Amino acid sequence: MKKTLSLALALLLCLSLFSLAQAEEPEVITLPDGSAIDLGGMEIIVGDWWSSGEETEPTTAQEEATADYRAWIQDTYNFKIKQQSVSSWDGIPEFFTNFATSGGAENYVIIMRPGTLAAPMNSGLFYDLASLGVFDFEDSKWNSATTSLMTKGESIYGMRPLEGEPREGVFFNKRLLTEAGVDPESLYEMQAAGTWNWAAFEELCAKLTRDLNNDGTVDVYALTSFGPRFIGASIASNGGEFVGIDENGKYFNATGSDNFMEAANWAAGIISKYEYPQPEGSNWDYAEAAFYNGEVAMSIHQDYFASTLYQNMEDDYGFVAFPKGPKNETYVNVWTDNVYVIPACYDADRAWKIAFAFNLFTNPTPGYDDEDDWKTGFYAKYRDTRSVDETIAMLRSDDHAVTWLEGMVSGYDLGPDFYWDVAALAMTPAEKLESVKAQWQAYLDAANGQ
Numbered sequence: 001m002k003k004t005l006s007l008a009l010a011l012l013l014c015l016s017l018f019s020l021a022q023a024e025e026p027e028v029i030t031l032p033d034g035s036a037i038d039l040g041g042m043e044i045i046v047g048d049w050w051s052s053g054e055e056t057e058p059t060t061a062q063e064e065a066t067a068d069y070r071a072w073i074q075d076t077y078n079f080k081i082k083q084q085s086v087s088s089w090d091g092i093p094e095f096f097t098n099f100a101t102s103g104g105a106e107n108y109v110i111i112m113r114p115g116t117l118a119a120p121m122n123s124g125l126f127y128d129l130a131s132l133g134v135f136d137f138e139d140s141k142w143n144s145a146t147t148s149l150m151t152k153g154e155s156i157y158g159m160r161p162l163e164g165e166p167r168e169g170v171f172f173n174k175r176l177l178t179e180a181g182v183d184p185e186s187l188y189e190m191q192a193a194g195t196w197n198w199a200a201f202e203e204l205c206a207k208l209t210r211d212l213n214n215d216g217t218v219d220v221y222a223l224t225s226f227g228p229r230f231i232g233a234s235i236a237s238n239g240g241e242f243v244g245i246d247e248n249g250k251y252f253n254a255t256g257s258d259n260f261m262e263a264a265n266w267a268a269g270i271i272s273k274y275e276y277p278q279p280e281g282s283n284w285d286y287a288e289a290a291f292y293n294g295e296v297a298m299s300i301h302q303d304y305f306a307s308t309l310y311q312n313m314e315d316d317y318g319f320v321a322f323p324k325g326p327k328n329e330t331y332v333n334v335w336t337d338n339v340y341v342i343p344a345c346y347d348a349d350r351a352w353k354i355a356f357a358f359n360l361f362t363n364p365t366p367g368y369d370d371e372d373d374w375k376t377g378f379y380a381k382y383r384d385t386r387s388v389d390e391t392i393a394m395l396r397s398d399d400h401a402v403t404w405l406e407g408m409v410s411g412y413d414l415g416p417d418f419y420w421d422v423a424a425l426a427m428t429p430a431e432k433l434e435s436v437k438a439q440w441q442a443y444l445d446a447a448n449g450q
Contacts, residue, residue, distance in 0.1 A: 055082075141364060165396075170201075173291070182207055191320045221296050222274040240257060292308065303392065306378075410446065
């Protein structure tokens with residue numbers, strides 16, 4: 001399999017070099033009167049919580065072409081831009097609020113994580129990007145789900161110049177499937193045929209949960225996952241959601257729908273029958289270790305888990321979308337991605353310059369049009385090409401994207417509010433929903449200005 005991946009990577013490199021050879025110098029943008037655009041040497045920081053801010057040497061043809069393009073735009077329009085950490089994961093919301101409220105000499109585009117958007121947006125701390133006349137949000141480089149999420153009326157308050165990240169899917173251990181008499185490739189075949197659904201998943205769970213020595217004790221469990229991941233994926237897969245929005249733009253509690261309740265109850269049933277029980281005294285991440293140690297056949301997790309598996313897992317593994325529920329016609333991916341915002345404390349001229357530079361910085365490299373180049377990074381952490389060519393390619397598509405809205409309502413915290421007790425089978429979904437109904441309604445009323 002590694003030989004197959006090497007060939008795939010080599011092909012992508014050849015295509016990348018061909019595309020690079022076709023690259024042409026971009027056209028210089030000028031002001032309406034034809035005069036040059038000069039940003040006066042301003043320095044712009046794309047602020048996150050993980051980047052060093054140091055330039056790294058390009059390792060691929062695309063990276064080299066992108067570095068050349070970014071050097072050209074900074075020289076042509078007289079500005080500097082880099083992405084670097086400005087706070088910690090949990091400190092970003094306060095950092096942004098303090099800066100957007102008080103201002104400062106720095107020129108920022110700040111990356112905000114999901115679940116931290118509602119309060120600053122409702123407080124008017126995000127600049128209205130639509131008012132700047134810089135961004136064309138119909139362009140394919142912009143994540144349409146993020147644009148929709150951050151739109152209020154004619155205003156747009158956040159953006160994302162990246163595809164949505166693949167979220168919850170099913171990782172499976174190929175050895176354990178084979179030992180249970182299941183062809184691992186059959187999961188990809190069902191996914192492609194559209195028959196990878198709850199019924200197929202439950203049938204598979206029954207085959208993979210095995211008592212190997214007939215002593216009445218399960219030796220191999222079908223499933224291990226962080227409970228909230230499985231329950232959330234189940235709800236999304238059946239067209240359910242926690243918060244909806246009506247024709248008047250008002251948020252409402254959407255958990256009373258048949259889609260939601262059917263999914264929540266189904267998920268609790270699967271957990272009760274097929275989930276690997278947490279060992280006494282184990283850490284919260286026991287489920288991850290149980291999967292990559294080859295003790296459990298399947299794990300519901302996000303794409304990024306593949307990096308851990310590639311480094312730690314002896315057995316080969318595959319990855320398919322979460323199975324679709326009876327109320328859905330296709331597989332879905334809940335896009336809960338980071339959002340890029342500009343603080344509203346800037347005057348119009350300064351905000352325009354920041355936006356102009358950031359728009360150029362995030363443009364696709366001119367002349368470099370290899371549509372499959374994105375696969376390179378994914379091939380580096382999977383053991384088969386079908387995980388990438390079929391599953392990841394699908395989950396990155398707008399056609400399968402679902403955006404949940406609870407992150408736009410201050411107060412929601414789905415872990416303690418719902419997931420934890422349901423995943424632990426301490427309360428039924430209906431019981432848990434009843435216990436938080438009044439609390440959630442208060443959050444919704446506040447978000448709706450009532």
